[in-house]
Amino acid sequence: MTLVRWRPFRDMVSIQDEMKRLFNDFFGRVPSRFEGDWSTSEWTPSVDISETNDDILIKAEVPGMKKDDIKISLQDNVLTLKGERKQEKEEKETNFYRMERSYGSFTRSFNLPTVVQADKIKASYKDGILNITLPKAEEVKPKQIPIEIS
Amino acid sequence: MRLLAYLPELAELLDGDSNEWNPKVDLFENANEWVVLVEVPGVTKKDLAINFEDGILTLKGENSNGSKDDFHLRETKAGSFCRDFAFPSEIDPELIKAELKDGVLKVKVPKPEESKPKDIKVN
Numbered sequence: 001m002t003l004v005r006w007r008p009f010r011d012m013v014s015i016q017d018e019m020k021r022l023f024n025d026f027f028g029r030v031p032s033r034f035e036g037d038w039s040t041s042e043w044t045p046s047v048d049i050s051e052t053n054d055d056i057l058i059k060a061e062v063p064g065m066k067k068d069d070i071k072i073s074l075q076d077n078v079l080t081l082k083g084e085r086k087q088e089k090e091e092k093e094t095n096f097y098r099m100e101r102s103y104g105s106f107t108r109s110f111n112l113p114t115v116v117q118a119d120k121i122k123a124s125y126k127d128g129i130l131n132i133t134l135p136k137a138e139e140v141k142p143k144q145i146p147i148e149i150s
Numbered sequence: 151m152r153l154l155a156y157l158p159e160l161a162e163l164l165d166g167d168s169n170e171w172n173p174k175v176d177l178f179e180n181a182n183e184w185v186v187l188v189e190v191p192g193v194t195k196k197d198l199a200i201n202f203e204d205g206i207l208t209l210k211g212e213n214s215n216g217s218k219d220d221f222h223l224r225e226t227k228a229g230s231f232c233r234d235f236a237f238p239s240e241i242d243p244e245l246i247k248a249e250l251k252d253g254v255l256k257v258k259v260p261k262p263e264e265s266k267p268k269d270i271k272v273n
Contacts, residue, residue, distance in 0.1 A: 004206065004236045010172050021225065046225035061191040061226055063253030090180070098177040101189060113222055128191035128253015 042104030043085070049110060053142055056112055056134040063128030064101070070130060074118050079134070080109045114140045171227035177235065181267060184259040186235060191226075191253035200248050200257065205239035207246070207259065208232065238265055 021044060048059040060081060062070065070083040084105040116134040123132045176187040188209060190198070198211040212230035240262040248257045 004234050010170070014172055046227075047223060048221065048226050049223040051220045051222060059226065061189075061253070063189040063191040064187075065252065094178040094180045094185075096176070096178045098175055100174040101176045101187065102174075110223075127194065128189070 041106045041108070043102030043106050044108065045081075045106060047081075047108060047110070049113075051113060054136060056114065056116060056136065058110070058130075058132040058134070060108075060130040060132075061128065062125075062130055065125075065128070067125045070125065072121075072123055072132060074116075074121065074134075077112050077115060078109050079112055079132075080107065081130070082107050170229055171231050173231050173233065175233060179261075181261075183261055184237065186255075186257040186259070188233070188255040188257075189253065190231075190250075190255050193250075193253070193255075195250055198250065198255065200246075202237075202241070202243040202246055205237050205241070206234050207237060207257065208234045209255065209257070238262060240264065 046061045048057075050057045050059075058079065062083060062085070065083055065085050069085070070081070073080045073082075082105070085103050087103045112134065115137040117137055120135045121132065123130065125131075174189045176185075178185055186207070186209070190211060190213070192213040193211050197213065198209070201208040201210070210230070210232045213228055237259055241259060242262070245260045246257065248255065250256075
């Protein structure tokens with residue numbers, strides 16, 4: 001019998017993260033016209049939203065997904081990510097010892113912090129990470145105004 | 151409830167490592183092999199290390215998230231990870247295969263003859 005390192009506290013942190021996200025998603029979520037939205041999410045990808053001078057950057061972790069199974073849309077400055085992660089056929093008819101990954105569809109919507117140029121949004125997918133670059137509208141970009149000191 | 155706020159720090163202290171994350175894992179078997187699927191988004195081949203010793207399969211790696219942008223929301227984890235799994239020690243490490251695709255690491259561990267399911271006939 002061999003031993004594997006026991007790290008129960010780390011698992012507790014994972015559970016805590018999930019709980020936090022559940023609450024944030026529920027109370028902080030964007031009001032949707034389709035009330036059914038909430039029930040269609042079977043899992044929630046981790047997302048980072050950051051901002052540079054020129055862009056809003058969104059990074060979503062969707063490991064195991066195919067590019068074509070991800071849909072991105074923008075309406076009223078609300079960005080919506082949708083997708084479905086499918087379980088491979090060989091995995092369906094086997095004995096599981098551990099099943100921590102989630103499969104099925106997800107929907108996440110975000111109120112963007114500033115107005116963006118919808119026609120210049122770019123997205124790329126690599127190594128299970130979806131990167132979206134949303135250029136800010138000209139009028140909201142911070143401007144450097146040189147002031148002469150006399 | 152106040153204690154919960156310190157949970158990440160406490161886990162670091164008690165489990166002994168800092169700046170680590172725990173990737174999600176599926177582990178299943180079919181007649182001929184065990185298969186481990188690990189979610190490692192953003193991790194490249196060169197940042198992964200797979201080791202098999204005395205029946206323990208160890209998967210280690212790290213991802214970087216070094217941007218210093220202004221964050222509105224930050225849910226992803228960066229740093230190193232390490233997970234280990236116990237298998238029967240008779241496994242031939244040479245036969246273990248691993249592939250990385252779309253942020254998922256798949257490790258196939260072939261079963262030794264004695265671990266394969268056998269049908270036993272009733273006389």
